[in-house]
Amino acid sequence: MKLSRRHFLKGTAALGATSVAPALTGLNMAHANQDDYKALVCIFLFGGNDAYNMVIPTDDDAYQKYEQARRNLAIAQSDLVPLNIASDNGVKLGLHPSMASLKSAFAEDSATVIVNSGQLVEPIIGANTPNSRVPDFLMAHNLQQTMWQSGAENMNDKLGWAGRMVQDMNLSGSLSPLMSLNGEQKWLRNNHVEPLVMTSEGAGDYTGLNNSDRLGAMRRHFDEKYANLFADNYSTAMASRYYENDALEEVLTSVGDLDGFPQTGLGDMLHTTAKLIKVRNAASLQHNRQIFFVGLGGFDTHKDQAGTHAALLGQVSDALAAFYQEMKAQGLSDKVTAFTMSDFGRRIMANDSGTDHGWAGHQIVVGGAVKGGRAYGNWPDLTPGSEYDYNNGRLIPEIAADQVNATLANWFDYQGDLETLFPSLKMFPQNTLDFI
16 A cells, blocks of 8 residues: 555644644734735746837837837737737837737736836936936846845845735734745745745655655654754754645645646746635635745847747746636635736847847736726837937836835735835835836
8 A cells, every 4th residue: 555645644743733833933813814815926037028028019109119129129010919008108008929818817907017117226217316326236137136026225135025024914824925936035035934935836745755664764853852953953944844845735735726727837836826825715824915926037038039038928928817817716816916027127229139138127917906907107218328228228217116016015905114115215206106
């Protein structure tokens, strides 16, 4: 008879409860009303997404300027997916043709575009002050990824902004409500509860623990009290993670597969995310707030961009559209908001077959709470030497990433001081935007 690890562990339930407890203390029931549910889902596009080929003007005049700027990388006007939305300065927008699957979410006013956003520490476009300060480390992949996850003025803080927010909110849950399906991420770090880090399909597989002798040895290791403090803490942490993984596996198994998700890396991550939302009230979760991090790499398109970028955007669109449909099926579309981030945008002018690192880009936000039917922000002048041109076609953002993030935190019912969470906000005329 094949040994079931779960059945074996049920025989050691008392041990499991004791071992897990240290990782779960500190969670309280301040947000324990299960009817008051919300979730944030960050889709990070690693490498620096060429957002100016993701969202494209459809107006003749604006399109001609886009085509002239992008030259051999310009997407044909006739191929664009029209969205029936316009920027604040009246430029009608469409999507890359590989993103047609997202059109219905825009048509239902449940999706929007944040136009020309990026890292800022103070306004630059329209500012009357000469020599406005620019963020550090522009165009550096790792440091810009860290800035998106920290806040523009929080690079030296070891914690991420979502983690600091959750820490202040004292969210409830048997397991952590902070979950990454894309490795450990600064965005979720806090001093309160450790995030759950899982695979794209959820729980990990301890393939080596395949017989009673090995499981017994593991149990003895978990039971052992070590004189060495490091060894003792390591054993406790290992036991905690092991039992968390087992609880996660059990609750995900109870859901089964959901329909409609593409079999791609990002599709798998958002499929698992949707399953964890569906079982949010299970005894092993008890979440009325959840925060998820998923990601997709490959956006550093210095060469051969056209085909690569189209495939990546298609993967984002298909996975995000399936996720939105599943949230509607669960009756939670207005409770779950998904949004994109990326290291930075890319230069408007192409090099040979790709694009180099830039600054500003666009973000897509999807969910029933989104105030769709329009885009947010001004479409910039793409002409070389315009006030938006930082250097060589690298565009200056007009909307600060921290304003977008503060808006999401505000929707998430964060009651703390937004200017403490994002210190750069004090430099801007408004802390939050109106897109949700």
